[in-house]
Structures are given as C-alpha cells and as structure tokens.
Amino acid sequence: MIQTTDNCFVLCTDHTTYAFHVLPPGHLEHLYYGPRIRTDHPEDLSPLIRTPVFPSGNTNVYSEEYSNYSLEDLALEMSADGKGDIRAPFLALTHGDGSSTSDFLYRSFAVTEGVRPMHSLPQAGMTKENRFRSSDGSIETLTVTLQDAEYELDLDLIWTVFPDCDVITRRAVLRNESSDPVTIRQIASLQIDFPDPDYTVSTFTGGWASEMERTDFHPVPSARIENASFTGTSSSRANPFLMLSARGAGETWGRVYGFNLVYSGNHAEVLETSRSGILRLRTGINPRGFRWLLPPGDFFETPEAMMTCSGEGAGGMSRNMHRFIRQYILPPAWRSRPRPVLLNTWEADYFNVSERTVLRQAKLAKKAGIELLVIDDGWFGHREDDTSSLGDWTVNRKKFPGGLRPLSEKLRRMGLELGIWTEPEMISRDSDLFRQHPDWALRIPGHPHSEGRRQMILDLTRSDVQEYLIETISHLLRSARISYVKWDMNRTFSDIYSRSLPADRQGEVLHRYMIGLYRCLDILTRRFPEILFEGCAAGGNRADPGMLCYFPQIWGSDNTDPLCRTVIQQGYSYGYPLSCISAHVSASPNHQTLRRSPLHARFAAAAFGLMGYELNLPDLTGEERNEIEEQIRFYKEWRDVFFQGDFYRTAPAPSPAGPGTRCPAESAGILSPVSSNYVQWTVVSEDRLRAVHLVFQKRTIPNHQPLRMTPRGLDPEKRYRVRNLPVKYDIRNFGTLVNTASPVHIRPGSLAERTAARFVKLPGEREDLTCGGDVLLQAGMKLAPGFAGVGLSDQVRIFLDCDARLYLIEAADDREEAAENNEK
Structure with missing residues (x-):
C-alpha cells in the first residue's frame, strides 16, 4: 500500500513501513524504514520531521533562500555532488560545460498498479507478458520525478511494494532532456540514510571454493565500508547481498535488514557514518571503471535493488528474501516445479568423457533412481583440456560418434534425461571461431592480453556476437533431446576493451556486456522454456538475483566438501533460498580438500539444496551404490519439503x-x-x-x-x-x-x-x-x-x-x- 499526504510518501508492506517526505527546498528526506507503524493521519509522522534552525560547524548552506539547510546533515533519499553533501553520492555527473554540480528537486509523483517495466535489465515480478499484476492489486509502484532545472535533466526514483513478502524494490531512471550530452560517472539504485549508526553490517565474501563467508563489522565507522566487485561479475569475492542488524538482534529476534541487487556485473555497496551520526547505505553499479555518455533525448536505467526488514531477526529477514525470490524473481515456469536428481560426469571423467563412459554411468544411475545425466566439459570441438574449442559448439565425433541425438534417445529409453555443460560467453585462441573472428574477443588491439583459464571473453556489447551466440546455442539445443543446460563462465574480465565502441565510451563496456548477455538469456530461455538452465561461474562467481531471473538455479560452489558446504550453503541461506542453490554428493576423499567424510553426511549436506551426485558410480562398491539408492528414495519422498519448505x-x-x-x-x-x-x-x-x-x-x-x-x-x-x-x-x-x-x-x-x-x-x-x-x-x-x-x-x-x-x-x-x- 502506498499513501501520499501533505508531501509525505508512505510505503507499507504487511509488516513494514518506509516513509520519506519533500523538504521545502525540494529534496527528499528519508524519515523511517522498519516494522510497520500507524500512518493513518498526517500528524503520525510529525515526530520524525524537524525543520533545521541553522547549519552546524563548517558545513555549507544549501542556498541563500534556505540558509538553515545543510545537505550534509540530512537523511536523504538521493544525493548528488556539488551542493554541500560530501558523503558517498547517489549520482555523480559531468555536464557539457565540465561542471560536476547537480541539484535534483522534487517535481511530481505517480502511483501505478503492478510493476513498471524496465527496458534492458531483469527485474522482479516480470513475466513473459512483460508486466506483473497481483490478483488483488496490492503490488504498487511509486515514481517520484526529480528535476535539475539548470541542466534540464530528469531523475525518476522508482519504488515497487510487494506486501506479502515484506520487500520493496528501488531503482532510478535518468533522462537527458537537454541539447547537450552528459557523462554519468556514478549512479546508484538505492540510497537509505538511517538516523543512527548502531548497526552490525554483515557481508558475504570469499573466493573460488570458499563462497559466501559471513563477516561482521560493528559499529559502522565514519571511514567507508565498501563491499564491491570489479571482476565483471557479481563475484564470489563479494556477493551483492548484505545485512544490517540492530544492536542486540540475533537469529530469531531484533530488527534486521537485507539488501540485494538484481544485477550480475560489477556492483558496490558503500556504508559510511556522517559526523552527525547518520548511516548511509548505497548500492548499485560499481563506479570504478564506469563512464556512460548520455546523449540528448536518451535515458539510463539502473539495476533494481531489493530491501526487506524483519523484527524476527536474521531468520525472519531471510525468509522474506526467500519468499520474494521464489515468487517474483525465478522464472514463472520453474517457481514451483521440482528439480530432477542428477548425476554430473565432471569429477568422474573430467575431460575424458565419451559415449561409452556416459552409458556405463547411465545403467547404474537409472538403477539408483537418478533422473538426469549431465555431460560436463569435454564433449565438443577437439576439447581434451582447457586450451581449446570454446566457441565451437559442435559434438566431438571421436568421443560421441553418433552425436548427442542418438545418445539422448538411448538415455530416454532407459528413463533418463540428458543434460550438457556449456560456456557460451567464452572463446579459445585454438578454435575455429577465433580463427574466423579474432575481433569478437574482448581485448585491446595490438596489446598483450591477460587470460583466465586460457580463454577469452566474447564481446557481447556487439549485436552480431549476440546473434551468433543465440543462434549457435539454439541450434545445439535443437540437435538432441536436451533437458538441462549448465551455463558456465570460468573467468573474470581483464584488458577490458571493445572494438565496437569509440575511445571515449570504453567505460560503458562492462554494463553494455551485461545488457547484451541478458538479451541473449531472455531470448534463449523464452525459446526453450522446458529446458532447465543452471547458472554457474567457476562456482558462485555469478550467484545473484539477476541471473536467477533467467536461470532458476545456481551452482553455488565448485567445492563439494560437506564441511565446507555447510559454511557456503549457510552463507547463501541468509539471502537466497537453498531451493535455488545446487549441491552435489561427491567422492571421498573430496577432490577440492582431500578430506574424508561419510557418504551419509555428504548426502545430508547436499539434501539442503538442489541435490545431485558427482561420482563415478562404476568405481563405487555395491554397498555404496545401495546406500545411494536408499538416499534417493528418501529424497524423493521428502523432496517437496526440501524444495518448497521454509x-x-x-x-x-x-x-x-x-x-x-x-x-x-x-x-x-x-x-x-x-x-x-x-x-x-x-x-x-x-x-x-x-x-x-x-x-x-x-x-x-x-x-x-x-x-x-x-x-x-x-x-x-x-x-x-x-x-x-x-x-x-x-x-x-x-x-x-x-x-x-x-x-x-x-x-x-x-x-x-x-x-x-x-x-x-x-x-x-x-x-x-x-x-x-x-x-x-x-x-x-x-x-x-x-x-x-x-x-x-x-x-x-x-x-x-x-x-x-x-x-x-x-x-x-x-x-x-x-x-x-x-x-x-
């Protein structure tokens, strides 16, 4: 529910209230975000509103007319450079005259039912019809338009309220109504200024095989805390999800906030406490390396940020996020659809996979109750290791003489579905694609290129590369009865440069890449709605709500050690439902840690996720295979609880x-x-x-x-x-x-x-x-x-x-x- 009275805006979910108002100069002041409060009458918010009497210390006054206002001392919904607010800004621009001062003041508002669609980025609550409406009209969107009259720029701040999940989303759209271009140096999705800094900030960081390790900071210092990614992905180094916990809050009690970003590229969450004790939280695209030239008449839209609050501790906050992701982020066709128990060939065969090894596994997999057999890396091109063939998505006929279609039909007759691993965004130097199109790789012409896993990244800022990827993967998926695709991305970005953009627009490359990738994913998942896509990026290097808008599940980590997995999966559980995080039972000793663990313990950890296996079944003892059969029988009986439970x-x-x-x-x-x-x-x-x-x-x-x-x-x-x-x-x-x-x-x-x-x-x-x-x-x-x-x-x-x-x-x-x- 959205209420608007006397220049105040109140957004209510079932259990929370978010309120702000318009100050006399025209800026938006944040008033409150927390457990729901009564706001039936205008005076209900009066204890939160106080007109400044004088500026304090050596702060700058806003203007001669409003000489009692210092923006540095206010809790703002949006801040910009140049008028006295020296904290981390929401928006930083360079105008045509070289100035970096911006002053956006209130102009108008509109309340609409449902979700206001975005043009090029994924967002919550969107369906194939490109609009979501709740059956009872409870989902509403508030758009507040601010204007910088000096430079003829409009800024829409957009909130969408999802009452049943206690989640509010926030994003922004900047429109250039002038006759001059403007350069965006920074633009955030969400800014909240809390009135006091007495919170613990929890971030979830790590790296390959050690994703989502929780770290707590308290109190938030005046020096900035930044949780950021500069890998070109949302990153296993710093997931975009974070928590704020009030003093004394725990797992089951106290006020806890959760924030996340519907975006899969570089992001930054900045927190700092002002000298007057206001805690600012800002989240959005990482400004490092980002520059966007906005021509006259054009617009720029930010990714959507998610926020929730619970008075029932971290557990209540998590379940809000879980419900929201299940109901409004995941693709509609897969929101309540049970996922198959799968067997992946990677740790059994690595690159030595073949039709013979697959069928050898399949016979035992079917007996155990497995439903899907996934052929991992090594099935295409002349791929024998990680030095070749990415981009050449044709079947290796030495390993699979008849191709994938006869194999998929053999598996189907056995009662198994076929899945495959792909890495469509990558290109190997040793590939037919690179020999034909060397300019399709993201790299600086004439300069040495730093590679990861001996591969380069396709330039998805280019429409011709996007079309190639869409049509090549479509042809592959039509070539056999494929039910599942693991979409991997095994390196981060380096030497960032696109030949499709001029020198003064190279700061747009990474964001344009994400726009191009999302277009490819949107088309492919609509074209093949019955195929289950799983996102992967060297494990959890791109585990975020943006990818979950297209892929209903994510491979959370390449680390399958059950001890490590309890840490990793618990970390994910703060912001993500475990019903969208894949978890596999693998060998002992574990291939990542060499640690030994009981088979039943490996299963127990994997069951609290999308359970599958990554084992060489023929190498197991009969007792172990019998135990796996019993595990799968039990899991299927209780799969609805694991998958849809709280x-x-x-x-x-x-x-x-x-x-x-x-x-x-x-x-x-x-x-x-x-x-x-x-x-x-x-x-x-x-x-x-x-x-x-x-x-x-x-x-x-x-x-x-x-x-x-x-x-x-x-x-x-x-x-x-x-x-x-x-x-x-x-x-x-x-x-x-x-x-x-x-x-x-x-x-x-x-x-x-x-x-x-x-x-x-x-x-x-x-x-x-x-x-x-x-x-x-x-x-x-x-x-x-x-x-x-x-x-x-x-x-x-x-x-x-x-x-x-x-x-x-x-x-x-x-x-x-x-x-x-x-x-x-």
Whole structure:
C-alpha cells in the first residue's frame, strides 16, 4: 500500500513501513524504514520531521533562500555532488560545460498498479507478458520525478511494494532532456540514510571454493565500508547481498535488514557514518571503471535493488528474501516445479568423457533412481583440456560418434534425461571461431592480453556476437533431446576493451556486456522454456538475483566438501533460498580438500539444496551404490519439503568482539566454543506438518556426550513424531578398537578386516519419540549420548569428523486422526 499526504510518501508492506517526505527546498528526506507503524493521519509522522534552525560547524548552506539547510546533515533519499553533501553520492555527473554540480528537486509523483517495466535489465515480478499484476492489486509502484532545472535533466526514483513478502524494490531512471550530452560517472539504485549508526553490517565474501563467508563489522565507522566487485561479475569475492542488524538482534529476534541487487556485473555497496551520526547505505553499479555518455533525448536505467526488514531477526529477514525470490524473481515456469536428481560426469571423467563412459554411468544411475545425466566439459570441438574449442559448439565425433541425438534417445529409453555443460560467453585462441573472428574477443588491439583459464571473453556489447551466440546455442539445443543446460563462465574480465565502441565510451563496456548477455538469456530461455538452465561461474562467481531471473538455479560452489558446504550453503541461506542453490554428493576423499567424510553426511549436506551426485558410480562398491539408492528414495519422498519448505537456521554462537570478525558458526576450523562445532538447520513444510532437521558435526570432541537438536518453525500446538534417518558404520572406522569385541584378532588393512567389513556393519543409534511442538521449540531434544571411548551400543551416537544426522519430524496428531478416519 502506498499513501501520499501533505508531501509525505508512505510505503507499507504487511509488516513494514518506509516513509520519506519533500523538504521545502525540494529534496527528499528519508524519515523511517522498519516494522510497520500507524500512518493513518498526517500528524503520525510529525515526530520524525524537524525543520533545521541553522547549519552546524563548517558545513555549507544549501542556498541563500534556505540558509538553515545543510545537505550534509540530512537523511536523504538521493544525493548528488556539488551542493554541500560530501558523503558517498547517489549520482555523480559531468555536464557539457565540465561542471560536476547537480541539484535534483522534487517535481511530481505517480502511483501505478503492478510493476513498471524496465527496458534492458531483469527485474522482479516480470513475466513473459512483460508486466506483473497481483490478483488483488496490492503490488504498487511509486515514481517520484526529480528535476535539475539548470541542466534540464530528469531523475525518476522508482519504488515497487510487494506486501506479502515484506520487500520493496528501488531503482532510478535518468533522462537527458537537454541539447547537450552528459557523462554519468556514478549512479546508484538505492540510497537509505538511517538516523543512527548502531548497526552490525554483515557481508558475504570469499573466493573460488570458499563462497559466501559471513563477516561482521560493528559499529559502522565514519571511514567507508565498501563491499564491491570489479571482476565483471557479481563475484564470489563479494556477493551483492548484505545485512544490517540492530544492536542486540540475533537469529530469531531484533530488527534486521537485507539488501540485494538484481544485477550480475560489477556492483558496490558503500556504508559510511556522517559526523552527525547518520548511516548511509548505497548500492548499485560499481563506479570504478564506469563512464556512460548520455546523449540528448536518451535515458539510463539502473539495476533494481531489493530491501526487506524483519523484527524476527536474521531468520525472519531471510525468509522474506526467500519468499520474494521464489515468487517474483525465478522464472514463472520453474517457481514451483521440482528439480530432477542428477548425476554430473565432471569429477568422474573430467575431460575424458565419451559415449561409452556416459552409458556405463547411465545403467547404474537409472538403477539408483537418478533422473538426469549431465555431460560436463569435454564433449565438443577437439576439447581434451582447457586450451581449446570454446566457441565451437559442435559434438566431438571421436568421443560421441553418433552425436548427442542418438545418445539422448538411448538415455530416454532407459528413463533418463540428458543434460550438457556449456560456456557460451567464452572463446579459445585454438578454435575455429577465433580463427574466423579474432575481433569478437574482448581485448585491446595490438596489446598483450591477460587470460583466465586460457580463454577469452566474447564481446557481447556487439549485436552480431549476440546473434551468433543465440543462434549457435539454439541450434545445439535443437540437435538432441536436451533437458538441462549448465551455463558456465570460468573467468573474470581483464584488458577490458571493445572494438565496437569509440575511445571515449570504453567505460560503458562492462554494463553494455551485461545488457547484451541478458538479451541473449531472455531470448534463449523464452525459446526453450522446458529446458532447465543452471547458472554457474567457476562456482558462485555469478550467484545473484539477476541471473536467477533467467536461470532458476545456481551452482553455488565448485567445492563439494560437506564441511565446507555447510559454511557456503549457510552463507547463501541468509539471502537466497537453498531451493535455488545446487549441491552435489561427491567422492571421498573430496577432490577440492582431500578430506574424508561419510557418504551419509555428504548426502545430508547436499539434501539442503538442489541435490545431485558427482561420482563415478562404476568405481563405487555395491554397498555404496545401495546406500545411494536408499538416499534417493528418501529424497524423493521428502523432496517437496526440501524444495518448497521454509528454511531455519539454529542461532549460532556469538561472534567474538571487535570489527571485521568472522562469525565462529560460519568458520569451519573453529572448535570452541562447543556450540560452534555444530550446524543445525530445519526445513519445514508450509502447513508445518512435516520437517527435516540437520545436525552436522565439524570435528569430533572427545568425551563430549551431550547434544540437543533444536528445530525451528514447528507448530507449538501440534504433537510431532521425531525419528532419525538410520545410518550404519564401517568397522574399519574403529581401527584396532574392534579387537576389544572381535573373537579373533583383526589387523588394520588386512584381508580379514576387508572381509569382515563386507559382512559386518555397525548400526547407529535409533531415535524415535513423540512430543509437543512447544517442547521441541523451547527446550529441544536430547540426543543419544556421543561415543566417548567406552560403552558402545545401539544407544550410543557415533559421530565422526564431518558427520551428520537427519531427523524426520511429522505431525503425530494429524497422522493419528487420519488413521482413525480410515478405520471409520
């Protein structure tokens, strides 16, 4: 709901209020953003409005007429250079006369139903009809137009309110109504000036194989904090999502804000506290390396920013973001469509994939219950390693003599779908495409080029390159019965230059690249709506809402180690639903860390995502393949809960004092305090009748028997049956300890040990009880005591390094009532 009264604008979601007003000079002053407040009468906001009496200190006054106003001391919705606000600006321009001063003042507003469409960038709530309208008209858009009369420029600030998710989006459109060009040096999507700085800022940074590590800063200093990407992607180094938490806020209580950007290129989130204690947050395109020449009569639109607020802590904020991404970001056809269990060939075959290896895997995959077989890198051109063939999207006939169509038909007859890996944005020097079109690569003519993974990037600022990519990939997807495409992008940008643009417009390259890429993705996903596209960029180097507008799922990390994955997936869970983050069960020792972990623990971590496998099935033992079959059977029974349920994190241990510290619950190597040694997650069905709870142990702690599971999200009025998913342990885990129970001596590594291990498995503990939801929520459930060197029995919980348990929670009252009705 949007209210406009007496120069005040109030935007309300179901549980939040956002308010600002027009100051007498014409600037917009931010008044409030937080839990919903009453704004039925104009005087309701009067405590938040105060006219300045005099400028303080050595600040600059705005004008002679308004000599009591200093823009530096105000909480503004939009700021620009030149009139006294020296903080990080929303907008920075260079005019035709060389001046950089801008002064945008209120001119008009409009409220419209639904979403105001964008022209060249993805946005929330858009459908194939290019407009989204809620059935009850509750989604509304406010456009406030500001004008710089001196330079004949108009600026639209655009808010869209999504009440049911408690999310508001914000973006801007700058229009040049003058007869002179203007250069945009910086233009943001969102600016909020909070009245006090007492917040903890949480960023999610890392790198390849270490994405989404949470780091907390408190308080926000007057020196700037910048969370930014300059890789040409949204980046695994600094995801565009961040949180602001009020003092005392935690996982389940207190005010927490979440912000994200619907954009897949360079971004920057800047926070700084002014000398008067106002905290400014600004997010949008990274101004580093950005320059945009805006001709007369033209316009520039920014990416859309997302914001939400919850009084129920980080968990409430996350679930707002999860609902919003599911309902208004993901492609409509895939929002509620279950995803297949897949097997990817990469870690089984790497570049040595062939029709023979695929069919060998397929027979066992079908028996295990896998639904989709994905051929990763190595199937095209003359690709034997990463030095060649990108751009040549034709099948390698030595590896696949009949091409992909006969193979896809063979798989279909077996009951499997075919998926393929691609990297369409890249070009290899050793490729037919580069030999034909060397000018299609982004590089500086006549200068050496820095390459990543021995490949270059296609110049998608060019329409002819876009058309080539669209038609080449379309031909590929029509050449066989392909159900899934993994769209990868394995390098970042360097030596940024496009031959399609003049020298004075090279600052436009990276943004024009994103516009060109989005056009390609839009056309291809509309052209092939039944194909499931998965985004990937060396893992999570481009995991952002912009890509999710086209690809309903993202490969979150190339790191499949379950211990690392609990950190990575928990990091994603703050801003993204895990139902759009792929997670695979892979080999032990793990290919990224060489760490060993139980198969059931690898599965438990992967199940809290879009679960798949990355294993060489023929190399596994019969026992391992049987275990995988049981895992997939269970996952399919509970897939609707994992996929559509609400996600809850159990509150982690407090962070150590001091700014810039990593949260211990997010750091895989920390063993103390004890509580940070465990990851606990719950996913709960929408009706709260079924739930799955994960307890993951990072390291074994000796003589530490007690452990409680603490599920979240259950109905306190219901009774629930709780039972663990049974596990079995190989006796080889116990080494020489088995000799305390074995009738004969067994030497580790001997034939006797291997023989015994084939026939003897040690069952784990069994948990099965019924209790009230309020008990589980408030007190938790004591688990069977942990192994402590003695007393081993079926009542003792064996918990190894990188071990896990899954607990199934089902409403008992409803099950019993249904049984009684059946008897009647």
